[in-house]
Amino acid sequence: MTPLRNDTLLRALLCExxxxxxxxxxxxxxxxxxxxxxxxxxxxSFLALAKSPALATEVTLQPLERFALDAAILFSxxxxxPDAMGLGLSFTAGEGPRFERPLRxxxxxxxxxxxxxxxELRYVLDAxxxxxxxxxGRVPLIGFSGSPYTLACYMVEGSGSADWRTxxxxxxxxxxxxxxxxxxxxxxxxxxxxxxIEAGAQAVMIFDTWGxxxxxxxxxxxxxxxxxxxxxxxxxxxEGRRIPSxxxxxGGGQWLEAIASSGCDAVxxxxxxxxxxxxxxxGDRVALQGNLDPLALFAPPDSVREEARxxxxxxxxxxxxxxxxxxxxxxxTPVESVAAxxxxxxxxxxxxxxx
Ligand code: CP3
Numbered sequence: 001m002t003p004l005r006n007d008t009l010l011r012a013l014l015c016e017x018x019x020x021x022x023x024x025x026x027x028x029x030x031x032x033x034x035x036x037x038x039x040x041x042x043x044x045s046f047l048a049l050a051k052s053p054a055l056a057t058e059v060t061l062q063p064l065e066r067f068a069l070d071a072a073i074l075f076s077x078x079x080x081x082p083d084a085m086g087l088g089l090s091f092t093a094g095e096g097p098r099f100e101r102p103l104r105x106x107x108x109x110x111x112x113x114x115x116x117x118x119x120e121l122r123y124v125l126d127a128x129x130x131x132x133x134x135x136x137g138r139v140p141l142i143g144f145s146g147s148p149y150t151l152a153c154y155m156v157e158g159s160g161s162a163d164w165r166t167x168x169x170x171x172x173x174x175x176x177x178x179x180x181x182x183x184x185x186x187x188x189x190x191x192x193x194x195x196x197i198e199a200g201a202q203a204v205m206i207f208d209t210w211g212x213x214x215x216x217x218x219x220x221x222x223x224x225x226x227x228x229x230x231x232x233x234x235x236x237x238x239e240g241r242r243i244p245s246x247x248x249x250x251g252g253g254q255w256l257e258a259i260a261s262s263g264c265d266a267v268x269x270x271x272x273x274x275x276x277x278x279x280x281x282x283g284d285r286v287a288l289q290g291n292l293d294p295l296a297l298f299a300p301p302d303s304v305r306e307e308a309r310x311x312x313x314x315x316x317x318x319x320x321x322x323x324x325x326x327x328x329x330x331x332x333t334p335v336e337s338v339a340a341x342x343x344x345x346x347x348x349x350x351x352x353x354x355x
Contacts, residue, residue, distance in 0.1 A: 212251020
């Protein structure tokens with residue numbers, strides 16, 4: 001493998017000093033980019049795009065051609081894992097994901113099993129290998145998975161939901177059934193992330209998008225406990241380098257200390273948490289990733305630059321900050337805003353280290 005020419009992201013994730021603050025964006029390859037929409041149209045659908053290693057490689061690299069980003073993130077989706085478990089994933093225009101066979105009865109839950117990533121998810125591992133070849137050492141590749149709980153949300157509910165009533169009813173009425181799903185998911189997520197690492201992912205992120213909808217006790221028992229188990233089971237070193245892990249619970253700011261003690265190397269923050277306070281609460285135990293409000297990108301470039309400086313100053317110059325949005329980039333985001341953001345983070349974070 002070609003040596004990594006820009007390892008700024010990996011060093012920041014391990015709280016090592018860097019010349020500037022590295023930046024990447026959740027959903028950086030997505031519908032705000034016209035070239036993404038063109039490739040997606042050629043593929044025919046989002047799932048066909050995600051299932052073609054060649055096209056997934058093409059869209060993974062698209063944002064890197066436009067912006068000086070410090071990482072690529074595998075183009076895929078968290079829901080490929082339940083799809084591989086046989087739940088039958090589809091995406092309908094304007095409605096988001098849907099499972100044909102959601103987990104609604106005890107028999108289906110007892111029959112659930114973790115997929116073999118080398119078989120059912122082979123197309124993802126092929127994409128990881130192809131992206132690594134195409135990157136040729138430019139920047140590191142981040143692999144990812146949904147958290148056991150966030151995957152369970154979609155698996156039980158069968159689609160997205162405003163209140164997650166079905167899965168939360170199971171949590172309170174039949175916690176034994178939900179635990180059984182979470183145990184299978186923990187095995188599946190651990191195996192899947194380790195297979196991505198083996199195929200060439202140089203850092204991994206766990207998306208716990210819906211952990212923040214849980215009550216205080218339930219978050220610890222039904223989401224964080226299982227993510228802790230995943231992190232403990234991850235391959236720590238590959239190709240002679242440490243593989244950092246990132247946990248991102250959207251809406252999880254109040255549990256920051258607990259997440260920081262889970263064994264992960266970095267914690268993702270959404271925009272509702274103050275950066276300076278977050279840093280004081282976790283000290284130098286973990287790196288922090290975030291946390292610009294994605295909607296700040298809808299203002300003119302000068303305002304984007306000002307907000308970027310505010311986030312950078314909030315985190316300060318101590319090692320261990322990776323710049324990102326507080327959640328995925330929105331579909332209608334102006335491309336010029338992203339260009340202004342990436343430029344400001346590089347120039348201003350360099351200047352902060354010099355003064
Ligand atoms: O960050 C990246 O650039 C990597 C690719 C990535 C996608 N989804 C591509 C995608 C990642 C890391 C995800 C994670 C994901 N997927 C999450 C967790 C993070 C989050 O955003 O909260 C969740 C909850 C999903 C499930 C999912 N996938 C939903 C709800 C949707 C529909 C959203 C919509 O606006 O229609 C998707 C589809 C999806 N995944 C798209 C992309 C680029 C848009 C699909 C399209 O091109 O039509």
